[in-house]
Amino acid sequence: MLDAVFHALAHDARRTMLRRLAGGELSVGELAAPLHMSLAAASKHVRVLEQAGLVQRTITGRRHVCRLRPRPLSDAVAWLRFYEQFWDARLDVLQHVLDSPHPSVSEEPP
């Protein structure tokens, strides 16, 4: 499932859709409006988001109303958080070097 989520996030148009959906429900046409592509193309992007579980669609009459479904994003963050220790560790090492009164760069061999 992570494959689908990360793939859904790997396109600017889809990230724009998600950002706008964070502000509230929007129809497919409204999601498509600011994008430089046809309605049919935007419709495909909505389907990608839907299949990744990031958007839920409710059909009311001829409008397809989309709502953000943030849980898979939380799963993605959970996956990425594993690496947090790693970049923290790197920062700690850098901090250690900066705090050191005698940086190894200026040390002479005995």
Next chain:
Amino acid sequence: MLDAVFHALAHDARRTMLRRLAGGELSVGELAAPLHMSLAAASKHVRVLEQAGLVQRTITGRRHVCRLRPRPLSDAVAWLRFYEQFWDARLDVLQHVLDSPHPSVSEEPP
């Protein structure tokens, strides 16, 4: 740049590579070993990770040694964190409904 990072993460073989690199440096051949694909295919995956800035390669002799470069993952988390408020908010709403002594479902019109 987020496009490249999310795209790099959207394939299981590449996520496996990253996970293993979290344990230390590995050559391209070592990264390829557990994957069910040719060395050439694995080599392409390494390049995708490299182009996303997630892996740094050092060529020593005939070995290409790869090291994890976690910063772009941090950027991805930063992007995703915007939505954290959103899934927190949803949980709050759910909690509110559950805590409510008179759920709206059982309310009658005046």
Next chain:
DNA sequence: CTTATCCTCAACCATATGGTTGAGGATAAG
């Protein structure tokens, strides 16, 4: 020197992705 090892490159292939246009179903508006 000769041979084995590590890895990339090039060519190829099947399928996925991301876009287009034209048609049309279903609903809303007049």
Next chain:
DNA sequence: CTTATCCTCAACCATATGGTTGAGGATAAG
């Protein structure tokens, strides 16, 4: 009823993706 609007579908196209094999350069090992 008639027409406009919202949206999907189908067909099409160019390019990207993800894999293969065969060749070969560079280095290491014998």
